[in-house]
Amino acid sequence: MRPHIKNPHANNPFKVAMRELPASRRIEVSSAFVAEAVKGLPLRDALDGDDVTGGDGGTAELELTEAGENVYAQGSVTGAITVACSRCVSPVAVRFDEPVRVTYVPAHAMPADDVAPTDEELELAQDDLDVYPHDGETVDLEPLVREQFVLAVPFAPLCREDCLGLCPQCGSDRNHTPCVCEKPIDPRFVALQGLKLPS
Ligand SMILES: [Zn+2]
Numbered sequence: 622m623r624p625h626i627k628n629p630h631a632n633n634p635f636k637v638a639m640r641e642l643p644a645s646r647r648i649e650v651s652s653a654f655v656a657e658a659v660k661g662l663p664l665r666d667a668l669d670g671d672d673v674t675g676g677d678g679g680t681a682e683l684e685l686t687e688a689g690e691n692v693y694a695q696g697s698v699t700g701a702i703t704v705a706c707s708r709c710v711s712p713v714a715v716r717f718d719e720p721v722r723v724t725y726v727p728a729h730a731m732p733a734d735d736v737a738p739t740d741e742e743l744e745l746a747q748d749d750l751d752v753y754p755h756d757g758e759t760v761d762l763e764p765l766v767r768e769q770f771v772l773a774v775p776f777a778p779l780c781r782e783d784c785l786g787l788c789p790q791c792g793s794d795r796n797h798t799p800c801v802c803e804k805p806i807d808p809r810f811v812a813l814q815g816l817k818l819p820s
């Protein structure tokens with residue numbers, strides 16, 4: 622009889638032992654996980670305080686199947702993430718529902734960044750743009766889920782289509798405070814003012 626082995630990943634829902642495959646996972650993503658995932662993004666750091674990010678989080682539903690040395694993971698990641706409006710810096714809740722389809726390959730088969738890829742690696746890179754490494758024992762879904770939250774942040778999120786943004790001179794939010802500042806000088810003239818012409 623096979624001895625009962627205690628699952629070493631019982632407390633980490635992101636880790637799937639390869640001997641359990643095929644497997645399906647439903648992972649609840651906490652706001653703390655999201656905060657860690659997007660730390661350092663300027664549009665995230667621009668938010669004032671943590672009180673507006675409490676609704677962040679989501680769910681990852683993934684099916685894992687083995688194919689030789691590789692493991693396919695497919696399913697979806699849905700989530701919510703709060704970032705700053707690119708014009709007025711007020712919080713914007715971004716929601717997403719992304720289908721996911723990636724391949725986990727043995728770590729030694731991953732293309733190295735600093736070495737020219739082999740033909741086999743090039744083929745791999747073309748076939749699967751989303752490739753993650755596994756160590757032969759465990760598939761770690763954490764980097765995959767983390768990346769979905771990072772990718773979900775738009776290049777220039779807006780709190781609303783016609784956000785008026787902040788006044789570049791007095792800094793007031795023009796959505797709430799009518800601004801009395803004079804229109805700035807045409808930037809082309811500003812550039813000319815800085816020109817030192819030979820005399
Ligand atoms: Zn705005």
Ligand SMILES: [Zn+2]
Nearest residue numbers: 788791800802
């Ligand atoms: Zn102003």
